[in-house]
Amino acid sequence: MLKSKIQNRYERHDCKRVCQGDILRDLKFKAVKEEEHLFDIFLPYAIVLSQDCDLHYGLTIQTNPTDQSDGQLHNQFLPNILFSPAFPAELAKDGTHLYGLFNVVQDKKDSQTWKLIKQNHNERYYFLQAHTDYQIPDLLIDFKTYYTLPKDYFLSLYNACYLATVNELFREHLSQRFSNYLNRIGLPDLKTPSG
Amino acid sequence: MDKNQQNDEYFSSPTSDKSKPVSGKKKSIGTKSTEEYLEIKSGSYTEKKAYAKVIGYVEKQDSK
Numbered sequence: 001m002l003k004s005k006i007q008n009r010y011e012r013h014d015c016k017r018v019c020q021g022d023i024l025r026d027l028k029f030k031a032v033k034e035e036e037h038l039f040d041i042f043l044p045y046a047i048v049l050s051q052d053c054d055l056h057y058g059l060t061i062q063t064n065p066t067d068q069s070d071g072q073l074h075n076q077f078l079p080n081i082l083f084s085p086a087f088p089a090e091l092a093k094d095g096t097h098l099y100g101l102f103n104v105v106q107d108k109k110d111s112q113t114w115k116l117i118k119q120n121h122n123e124r125y126y127f128l129q130a131h132t133d134y135q136i137p138d139l140l141i142d143f144k145t146y147y148t149l150p151k152d153y154f155l156s157l158y159n160a161c162y163l164a165t166v167n168e169l170f171r172e173h174l175s176q177r178f179s180n181y182l183n184r185i186g187l188p189d190l191k192t193p194s195g
Numbered sequence: 196m197d198k199n200q201q202n203d204e205y206f207s208s209p210t211s212d213k214s215k216p217v218s219g220k221k222k223s224i225g226t227k228s229t230e231e232y233l234e235i236k237s238g239s240y241t242e243k244k245a246y247a248k249v250i251g252y253v254e255k256q257d258s259k
Contacts, residue, residue: 026243030250038251044243085245100246 010131010164017059018081018154020052021171023128023136024161027083029149041101041147045086045139047128047166049146049178054078059151080148084178086128089138092117097142123181126174134164141174143181 013019027043048055058078087097093114095106109117116122117140126141149157166174 031247032253033247036253036255037249038253040246040248040250042243042246042248044245087245091244097245100244102247 021166084146086139092140
């Protein structure tokens with residue numbers, strides 16, 4: 001078996017562009033919800049979930065537009081960036097991680113459930129281990145909770161918030177689990193066989 | 196120290212230096228792994244939790 005060259009769960013890059021798996025700290029942005037209310041949303045930690053190839057090609061301005069009158073040519077244009085809050089694990093374990101954002105609480109996770117979550121065996125959550133050097137606490141991503149922001153707005157916030165990045169393989173693992181969760185199929189609960 | 200206070204200590208100040216590892220006085224903040232990994236510098240962590248706060252209103256479009 002070829003030995004992986006990935007030595008760490010996290011790394012820190014030069015921030016020349018947003019990367020999938022980037023962990024942001026103290027991300028604060030404005031959003032509209034409940035029709036006319038303008039909100040400040042604050043996330044102590046967040047993680048970029050947009051595909052890395054989309055970020056690579058979508059954020060690069062194409063330099064040779066053909067006909068400006070019909071708009072700039074940009075076949076891979078990416079208008080929005082997808083990210084998810086990463087909640088401190090203790091709050092998620094207590095079921096209070098959504099309280100400040102949505103005024104809802106959830107059941108506390110029992111020890112068996114929490115064990116599976118920490119092993120990343122619960123499809124709804126992704127557990128990120130703490131890393132002292134990068135000031136990352138134990139974090140939990142709840143795949144039901146995510147946001148998008150317009151690219152330019154997100155980029156204006158990004159550099160001040162960048163903390164570290166989930167390393168390759170681990171970020172692909174995260175990405176795959178997120179997409180699998182969104183793709184899950186809810187089957188009807190058929191009590192009795194019919195037809 | 197109540198649970199909320201413990202949880203608050205996960206969050207560091209926006210002015211804290213992200214290039215330096217967290218260090219200092221170790222406090223109990225829940226799970227064993229967290230205790231092992233996180234050494235929280237006393238006083239440098241402020242009370243921060245995710246929130247959504249109304250800060251204004253968007254003008255409604257006239258439906259007529």
